[in-house]
Amino acid sequence: MPEPKARILFVDDDPNLLLSMRRQFAKAHEVFTAQSGPEALDILGKDGPFSVLVSDLKMPGMDGIQLLSKAAELYPDTVRMLLTGYADFHNAVDAVNQGSIYRFLSKPCLPEALDHALNDALRQHGLIESQREIYLLKRFKRLLEGIVSGFSTLVEARDPYLAGHQTRVAALSLALASALDFSPDEQEVLRIAAMLHDIGKVYVPADFLNRPGILRKEEFEVVKMHPEVGYDILKNLSEEWPVATIIRQHHERLDGSGYPHGLAGADIDKAALVMAVADVVDAMCSHRPYRPSLGIEAALAEIEKNSGTLYDERTVAACLALFREQGFQFPQEAAQF
């Protein structure tokens, strides 16, 4: 798709000058013109957003400085330039210093000088837009963070044995992914998937989750639906965020003995294989309604014994190194029982 043309508004009370501006720039840009300040404000509101606004200084009624100050207030992302005669130099300098103008040009202005200034102004507008995008992205990231931790808390609130589990699994998954050279994007997707991986347990009756003693076979069948339910809850996230797939596969095992689909080997997402190890290690270290914590050594022995059969070998090796050599600890705030 071709880049949309930049929208530029020229304001001058001399219609001949506006005509020559239109001739000079209409091919490369989308050019609008206005013969007065109020007309310019009307166009800015109706046909915006504009990349650049170029105004004459001396105009009857609202002058250029008044117009550009108003535009700065209403449309701060539009880069503003003032065309002015030498006699108005001091006024123009004041306007620049007040921050309402990016640049002023002396009148009459040679076409090359105007072209050059306009290109600078468009570059400046590009910078403003990227800063705005970064700001928005940061805001969305904070929003996403709040939603993820809210949902994480929601599912954990129903099951006291799950408290802090997803945060701990996220921390260990992230440490493993970093050791296994996942890209920053892959790490972020895995972290969010881990924070929400047991979200499907919202559909499991609370009685099953809190009851001491081993569940009956049919009850366990209900619990085993949670990866699929989690997938259903999150499947509409964008394809760039395969969070739902990782959640669906976090109980799959390398040899096909896992659930819900009995996937094996390369059919399992590599992030799900990493999370499976983190999940098992934390689950074994945590108290359960039917048993006390088994401790980290028992958890590490379990993944070591089943490395290459149930669990991905590289992930197991990275996990053993993290705990045994690098002193990895689960985050304190996500306390274990």
Ligand SMILES: [Fe+2]
């Ligand atoms: Fe799970």
Ligand SMILES: [Fe+2]
């Ligand atoms: Fe889990």
